[in-house]
Amino acid sequence: MQLTFTFEREPILLQIRNRLVQIYGQQRDELRHEPTPQWVKAMISSRTLDAISDGAFVRLRGLPSWDMLAQMKTTEITPMIHDVTFAQNKAIHLAKSAQIIKRRRGTVELDFLADWPTQVAFDWLNSLPGTGPKVACVTLNFSTLRRPVFAIDTHVLRVFWRLGLAPNRHNFKRGYITLSNLIPNNWDADDLYELHWLMKYLGQKICTHERPLCGRCPLASLCPSAACLQA
Ligand code: SF4
Structure with missing residues (x-):
């Protein structure tokens, strides 16, 4: 009998995080406010x-x-x-x-x-x-509450919108709901904290508001906007 193996694709947020950690390193907090x-x-x-x-x-x-x-x-x-x-x-x-x-x-x-x-x-x-x-x-x-919720700012939302994972680049409420549904079940507060900062850095340095540098982006092969923004 021939054995067959099924490989499940990694959750998209995990793929994104793994790629960004390669360039920005792990993000762990040192100081938390009350x-x-x-x-x-x-x-x-x-x-x-x-x-x-x-x-x-x-x-x-x-x-x-x-x-x-x-x-x-x-x-x-x-x-x-x-x-x-x-x-x-x-x-x-x-x-x-x-x-x-x-x-x-x-x-x-x-x-x-x-x-x-x-x-x-x-x-x-x-x-x-x-x-x-x-x-x-x-x-x-x-904060010291350290709860597993995903914080989205303008940079984070813009990048997720260009990646086709957020429905609107300005609507934080819809973005929060949509992205929360993509979070892997086993992620904790620190994982979400890390993803926030990785995405923010990408939004500030590469996927900028004015002119995204898709040719230098580690997410380009995952991103439906890459081809048209580079054209
Ligand atoms: S490929 Fe371009 S549009 Fe897509 S996330 Fe990267 S910089 Fe942004």
């Missing part, structure tokens, strides 16, 4: 260079407590984060969200999420003004 500072950091960092949002975060971190965010006027918060993109909107969302957290929990601290199931914690964060799935995932995955 949930509240990580949430604040994520709230102010979108569409802003890391060096600038880091500076704004340091200024906010100088407040006596996070409860201050619920007491301050947005006109007091805005100058503290003046150099981040959309500073005024972010200040409004920070103040409103902090007031909601204080009203619901008595203090502006998110440590209580450690006792909640991941989906419940995600939904709770996602309901806060200006938080959304991106900030909720960063808070849950990057």
